[in-house]
Amino acid sequence: MPYLYCTDCAKKHRERFAAKTKESWEGEAALVVKGKLTSGPWLCDSCNKGLNRGRDSAYLVQYLSPGATTDLQYYDFAYERRYFKPSVKNVELFGWDREDFLHDWTENIKAAEYAEEEDEDE
Numbered sequence: 001m002p003y004l005y006c007t008d009c010a011k012k013h014r015e016r017f018a019a020k021t022k023e024s025w026e027g028e029a030a031l032v033v034k035g036k037l038t039s040g041p042w043l044c045d046s047c048n049k050g051l052n053r054g055r056d057s058a059y060l061v062q063y064l065s066p067g068a069t070t071d072l073q074y075y076d077f078a079y080e081r082r083y084f085k086p087s088v089k090n091v092e093l094f095g096w097d098r099e100d101f102l103h104d105w106t107e108n109i110k111a112a113e114y115a116e117e118e119d120e121d122e
């Protein structure tokens with residue numbers, strides 16, 4: 001299960017992630033997705049601040065276990081879509097140096113969002 005954080009708490013986590021050395025990740029990674037909430041209301045998993053649909057941006061942090069790297073290409077952003085569909089703003093990956101996946105994911109998310117927006121117009 002991923003964790004949902006308000007922007008303040010997410011900032012602390014992202015700073016901590018960025019400061020970690022490759023060795024200290026021990027093969028794990030953290031996928032951090034920012035978006036504007038399209039479901040809710042939810043609570044920040046760290047400080048319990050209320051997070052409101054349609055108004056607040058939030059971050060979803062999913063920890064990836066060592067070995068999951070082979071499954072990266074099949075990661076479908078199901079959780080992220082549940083919270084942010086169709087308004088994912090940014091995708092970051094800490095711990096693994098996989099710019100190739102980051103690029104593909106960002107492109108795929110944007111393409112999927114565009115398709116969903118078109119569906120809503122019908």
Ligand SMILES: [Zn+2]
Pocket residue numbers: 005006007008009010044045046047048049
């Ligand atoms: Zn918080």
